[in-house]
Amino acid sequence: xxxxxxxxxxxxxxxxxxxxxxxxxxxxxxxxxxxxxxxxxxxxxxxxxxxxxxxxxxxxxxxxxxxxxxxxxxxxxxxxxxxxxxxxxxxxxxxxxxxxxxxxxxxxxxxxxxxxxxxxxxxxxxxxxxxxxxxxxxxxxxxxxxxxxxxxxxxxxxxxxxxxxxxxxxxxxxxxxxxxxxxxxxxxxxxxxxxxxxxxxxxxxxxxxxxxxxxxxxxxxxxxxxxxxxxxxxxxxxxxxxxxxxxxxxxxxxxxxxxxxxxxxxxxxxxxxxxxxxxxxxxxxxxxxxxxxxxxxxxxxxxxxxxxxxxxxxxxxxxxxxxxxxxxxxxxxxxxxxxxxxxxxxxxxxxxxxxxxxxxxxx
Amino acid sequence: xxxxxxxxxxxxxxxxxxxxxxxxxxxxxxxxxxxxxxxxxxxxxxxxxxxxxxxxxxxxxxxxxxxxxxxxxxxxxxxxxxxxxxxxxxxxxxxxxxxxxxxxxxxxxxxxxxxxxxxxxxxxxxxxxxxxxxxxxxxxxxxxxxxxxxxxxxxxxxxxxxxxxxxxxxxxxxxxxxxxxxxxxxxxxxxxxxxxxxxxxxxxxxxxxxxxxxxxxxxxxxxxxxxxxxxxxxxxxxxxxxxxxxxxxxxxxxxxxxxxxxxxxxxxxxxxxxxxxxxxxxxxxxxxxxxxxxxxxxxxxxxxxxxxxxxxxxxxxxxxxxxxxxxxxxxxxxxxxxxxxxxxxxxxxxxxxxxxxxxxxxxxxxxxxxxxxxxxxxxxxxxxxxxxxxxxxxxxxxxxxxxxxxxxxxxxxxxxxxxxxxxxxxxxxxxxxxxxxxxxxxxxxxxxxxxxxxxxxxxxxxxxxxxxxxxxxxxxxxxxxxxxxxxxxxxxxxxxxxxxxxxxxxxxxxxxxxxxxxxxxxxxxxxxx
Numbered sequence: 001x002x003x004x005x006x007x008x009x010x011x012x013x014x015x016x017x018x019x020x021x022x023x024x025x026x027x028x029x030x031x032x033x034x035x036x037x038x039x040x041x042x043x044x045x046x047x048x049x050x051x052x053x054x055x056x057x058x059x060x061x062x063x064x065x066x067x068x069x070x071x072x073x074x075x076x077x078x079x080x081x082x083x084x085x086x087x088x089x090x091x092x093x094x095x096x097x098x099x100x101x102x103x104x105x106x107x108x109x110x111x112x113x114x115x116x117x118x119x120x121x122x123x124x125x126x127x128x129x130x131x132x133x134x135x136x137x138x139x140x141x142x143x144x145x146x147x148x149x150x151x152x153x154x155x156x157x158x159x160x161x162x163x164x165x166x167x168x169x170x171x172x173x174x175x176x177x178x179x180x181x182x183x184x185x186x187x188x189x190x191x192x193x194x195x196x197x198x199x200x201x202x203x204x205x206x207x208x209x210x211x212x213x214x215x216x217x218x219x220x221x222x223x224x225x226x227x228x229x230x231x232x233x234x235x236x237x238x239x240x241x242x243x244x245x246x247x248x249x250x251x252x253x254x255x256x257x258x259x260x261x262x263x264x265x266x267x268x269x270x271x272x273x274x275x276x277x278x279x280x281x282x283x284x285x286x287x288x289x290x291x292x293x294x295x296x297x298x299x300x301x302x303x304x305x306x307x308x309x310x311x312x313x314x315x316x317x318x319x320x321x322x323x324x325x326x327x328x329x330x331x332x333x334x335x336x337x338x339x340x341x342x343x344x345x346x347x348x349x350x351x352x353x354x355x356x357x358x359x360x361x362x363x
Numbered sequence: 364x365x366x367x368x369x370x371x372x373x374x375x376x377x378x379x380x381x382x383x384x385x386x387x388x389x390x391x392x393x394x395x396x397x398x399x400x401x402x403x404x405x406x407x408x409x410x411x412x413x414x415x416x417x418x419x420x421x422x423x424x425x426x427x428x429x430x431x432x433x434x435x436x437x438x439x440x441x442x443x444x445x446x447x448x449x450x451x452x453x454x455x456x457x458x459x460x461x462x463x464x465x466x467x468x469x470x471x472x473x474x475x476x477x478x479x480x481x482x483x484x485x486x487x488x489x490x491x492x493x494x495x496x497x498x499x500x501x502x503x504x505x506x507x508x509x510x511x512x513x514x515x516x517x518x519x520x521x522x523x524x525x526x527x528x529x530x531x532x533x534x535x536x537x538x539x540x541x542x543x544x545x546x547x548x549x550x551x552x553x554x555x556x557x558x559x560x561x562x563x564x565x566x567x568x569x570x571x572x573x574x575x576x577x578x579x580x581x582x583x584x585x586x587x588x589x590x591x592x593x594x595x596x597x598x599x600x601x602x603x604x605x606x607x608x609x610x611x612x613x614x615x616x617x618x619x620x621x622x623x624x625x626x627x628x629x630x631x632x633x634x635x636x637x638x639x640x641x642x643x644x645x646x647x648x649x650x651x652x653x654x655x656x657x658x659x660x661x662x663x664x665x666x667x668x669x670x671x672x673x674x675x676x677x678x679x680x681x682x683x684x685x686x687x688x689x690x691x692x693x694x695x696x697x698x699x700x701x702x703x704x705x706x707x708x709x710x711x712x713x714x715x716x717x718x719x720x721x722x723x724x725x726x727x728x729x730x731x732x733x734x735x736x737x738x739x740x741x742x743x744x745x746x747x748x749x750x751x752x753x754x755x756x757x758x759x760x761x762x763x764x765x766x767x768x769x770x771x772x773x774x775x776x777x778x779x780x781x782x783x784x785x786x787x788x789x790x791x792x793x794x795x796x797x798x799x800x801x802x803x804x805x806x807x808x809x810x811x812x813x814x815x816x817x818x819x820x821x822x823x824x825x826x827x828x829x830x831x832x833x834x835x836x837x838x839x840x841x842x843x844x845x846x847x848x849x850x851x852x853x854x855x856x857x858x859x860x861x862x863x864x865x866x867x868x869x870x871x872x873x874x875x876x877x878x879x880x881x882x883x884x885x886x887x888x889x890x891x892x
Contacts, residue, residue, distance in 0.1 A: 015761070038564070048509075049511075051508070051509075056378075057399055058399055059400075060376075060377075060421055060424035060427075061425055062424020062425075062427065062559040062560060064424070065424045065425060065548075065559045066424075066559065068468075068541065069545045069549070069558075071545070074542070074545070075541050076538050076542075080504050080511060083511070084509040084511045085512050086509075086511055086512075086514065089371055089373045089374075089375075090373070090375075090376065090473075091374065091472055091512050092373050092374070092512040092513075093373075093374070093476045093512060093513050093514075093516030093517075094373065094516045094517075095369055095371065095374070095444050096368065096369035096372070096858070097371055097856075098515045098516065098857070099373050099515070101515055102515045105514075105515075121399070121400070122683065125666070125684030125686070126399070126400045126684070127378070127399045127400070128378070128379075128398045128399070129370070129371050129378060129398065130371060131380075131398075131687065134399075145507045160406065160418055160421035161403060161421070162677070163418070165405065165406075167400075167402025167405050167406065168400050168401050172399070181738075187421065187557050187560060188424060193627075203535065215552060222555070243567060243570045243785045243787070244570075244784065244785030246782065248571075248572050249572050252716070263659065273552055273557035273558070274548055274549040274552035274553075274557060274558055275546075275552075277549050277552050277553050278553055278555075278556050278557065279556055279557060279617070280557060280562045281556075282556065283552075283556030283557075283562060283563050283582055284556075284563055284570045284571040284572065285562030285563045285570055288562075289561075293718075296418070300410060300411065300414060301411050301414065302411070302414050303411070303414075303565075304411070308519050347470070
């Protein structure tokens, strides 16, 4: 990165700037002592805003929608002062030939972070931009990116439209393009996770530690169940038995109405959504497990009880509570691959991370 | 004769290409093409009917709650239930907030840059401190040489008409609106868990029970947006429109409008919705009730094997990608027709139908606006680019005002201890249903058929299907294709005027090209846990 140019930093008021650094520190879980370090990294970034190319393939634009809900920093600060969002079809002013020129310009300069939203159709003609196959565009841009981030289920493994029988033969970024990338699962991506991942990249110049599915461990390291505000009711055997009863008012556990939290790994309850006003289970909806690869088929029957989970009070609290992910993983027929133990990737952006540890089944 | 291809059309949802022929400085002919296929309906086959609520939201990340609610209505129709009244209000709130979000985002972030020259805002000489700050921020941004999303646009194009001060004001409001569109989504999330992809209003009503805390969180955000829509959004439309009144005669299209209606009242009668169902044909301003049975879809110019136009529930079509050929096949979109007519759907269609029905609020808002623009008593000028911009702004106000009333009613319900938000039901073994509703972009229909307790068939006709339809078997152009004809193009290398017309429909392509079984009409079995 270029050296710091203080005149440019004035674009942000100092107060705003430190607030962003503070919230970023909180999001990254590194504590307020890291604020000066974050400030320094962002100030360097501001001197020459890092280029971001956002390609939108077979998607519903829900992840762009998530991005523009960001609040720490918000989208205006991201676009004007933190990043140089050089290509994003949903918000960019240029169109047609002019937008293609912008895209080619970014490619020529290189040194961009590539964000891919949406799956990649592998059947000819099923996804085209400027009459080029999305698959070809993706390969070309991934090859010159200094880091690739796949946002949302579609980009990480295909997503909802890749549900059985996957009519457009959609694939995720790793599979379709054969490149390493940071996978930010969830449908849509959590805006806090997206922004924190981006800032972390700027901050450290390194790929974060990833799990076996390519997800940053810091955000996807624990089950939703283990971090759930309704967990105490699970332990006590108090459940919402059916919608429309009075248990919801008491905030009881949603496991029996289909919650997939015991098998889903993400920090939704911590980051929450939309200015942190709420999240799925908090609002009374059973988790549909959208943080997991293959969730659309693996968790189909979103209101059906997840099989194989031992319920405390029936089988004993301790037996069920601590091993719940393992028990479900071993017992269920839906073939869920449990959370693999990931490896820390410590290389620079362009360095190839060490081979992933095989996805381990639980003992 | 010049041929212009704009691919991609940006500042829309999804993947759209437009090709036009220009002669004598005007568009002579036009082709609209959807360039992505996903295949949602086939993914739905064989699944638990309740899962459609979640699956169909992924058709569109901009208007997921509209798909959610069309899916809920569709299953409720099949089961034969309605939500309790408080559940209805929660649903209206989640949906309404999405309309506020979508319309604000559309005007300020998708469409405005066709009328506002961001770079020219640097020449403004603001006196107000806040505007000076925005200009300074903009100056630094431009001087950085990294224009990001504003790079390489048509800045300086002769079709930009606003004076520098108004350009700067619009840039300031572009930034303010970034906050407002997010605030509106946060309202959806307070009841819905998150937005996009709300979680709590499946068939039956609301699984979320609103609390006093919710209302304390929600109400200030809603009142702030309501005030801002009146003070800023409506004012901006009225301030900018006089500079572009030529666009009150550009982009007309077929002037036939279709609305299924949106926001139920306690009767659940689509004719009594806040924005009611109805059709208006050939610019007549005479309203008729709508009959979904006369809807057909035609694939003559879509990348599918040829077949007769059929009602969507009978559609038997197979994809066949054959490259782009304007004379033959050129789009992944089908061509929906209402009694053989292409129809316009969207905010303008809803407001025209409401106006023609004598809806008091819609009538007052439209008449006042026409008077302010110096065209009192000439509602036909609404059939235009300016009309679509005005209709969306007025509808935003109408919905924001209604939401304040709904939220008051919810709060009164909480205080009175109302607990009924969800109607319990048993899934039928065999049934079929229709969910007719509106997305911000227009009429949205879901149709299901349940056999053995599973989805045997699921059909969706989305708003943008209507608007970006290609030609049909009789060669009749689709809605946007018709609207483009006659559009002036000053500089074929920088076809700004075409973007104005296309954007006025707020196209949403993810919503469009997903409707057909790509390999066969076979019912696929889905492995279910």
